[in-house]
Amino acid sequence: MLFSNVAFANDEHAGEEKPKVFDANKVIFGHVLDAHEFHFFDYTDSEGHLHPVTIPLPVILYSKERGWDVFMSSKLEHGHAVYNGYKIDDEKIYAVNEAGAIDESVKVYDLSITRNVAQMLLAIIVLVSILISAANKYKKGIGRTTAPKGFQNALETVILFIRDEVAKPNLGSKYERYLPFLLSVFFFILINNIFGMIPGAANVSGNIVFTAVLGIISMLVINFSGNKHYWGHIFNPPVPGGVKAILVPVEILSIFTKPFSLIVRLFANILAGHIIIICLISLIFIFGNFGSAAGFGFAPVSIAFTIFIYMIEILVAFIQAYIFTNLTAVFLGGAIEEHHHHEDEHAHH
Structure with a gap:
């Protein structure tokens, strides 16, 4: 409290990608909360790509604008893909437009077998x-x-x-x-x-x-x-x-x-x-x-x-x-x- 010092940010490594660290919060709540699939573990292949080992479950959606949609949760690729105009984010499924943005005008009723x-x-x-x-x-x-x-x-x-x-x-x-x-x-x-x-x-x-x-x-x-x-x-x-x-x-x-x-x-x-x-x-x-x-x-x-x-x-x-x-x-x-x-x-x- 009596002394102060100035620390300057080092920009030498500003452009480098930081190594990924273990996210305990994501793991804990990912286990205790509901989900559209059974997730067991992830593994990394020789090229550095991450592959989750899961059992997908049926996704059953209804909206007045689009009617019924039934498909497996694997189609959404854990939030990395859009399928039939839907995407998943934090285990909540949203309707999206052609640009991939969330379409607020479409009310989605999720009746999936989680x-x-x-x-x-x-x-x-x-x-x-x-x-x-x-x-x-x-x-x-x-x-x-x-x-x-x-x-x-x-x-x-x-x-x-x-x-x-x-x-x-x-x-x-x-x-x-x-x-x-x-x-x-x-x-x-x-x-x-x-x-x-x-x-x-x-x-x-x-x-x-x-x-x-x-x-x-x-x-x-x-x-x-x-x-x-x-x-x-x-x-x-x-x-x-x-x-x-x-x-x-x-x-x-x-x-x-x-x-x-x-x-x-x-x-x-x-x-x-x-x-x-x-x-x-x-x-x-x-x-x-x-x-x-x-x-x-x-x-x-x-x-x-x-x-x-x-x-x-x-x-x-x-x-x-x-x-x-x-x-x-x-x-x-x-x-x-x-x-x-x-x-x-x-x-x-």
């Missing part, structure tokens, strides 16, 4: 196949007259756990009515969490839209199942009149804050885990920008921490599926709870 959608469909197919296979074994008597075998044994353990530790304690005698819903929510979240741990796969559970839909479904089931006692506590809580004016808006707000907590909790935990893992791997290449020795030297430390966090994330995949299911059962139990007579006696007293 990697999140494709992975959800794949997860559903795998999940349904596993459950049907287990159900067929039960039809044959395996698991009823004899002990369950193979993966059927693991499924039965999980199903009994959800029934005995989640459904029955929170829903009481009505647990059988809601058990299929709770099991569907649990297994759907769990299998998408596990699929998201596969390198190169999509981060479905870390997408706020995915968790928002699940939260909205839970909110609808909870509120449509609510009895008179539930709605009475919301619009006419058993408190003095002065407090009631404050408590009623709070109770109405709780209708939305409960599913909102489910949405944010699942989204934030899964997204944070993926970002931490990618950040730890990215440190190898960030240190590599300072020299190969620094990159290789830090690699063992980065890999060790990555494996440690990866193991924790596998545990988190199960925990977050359980927490979402358990809290849904808790909220649902509060909505279907029967009115107790001792409350009337207490209020009268």
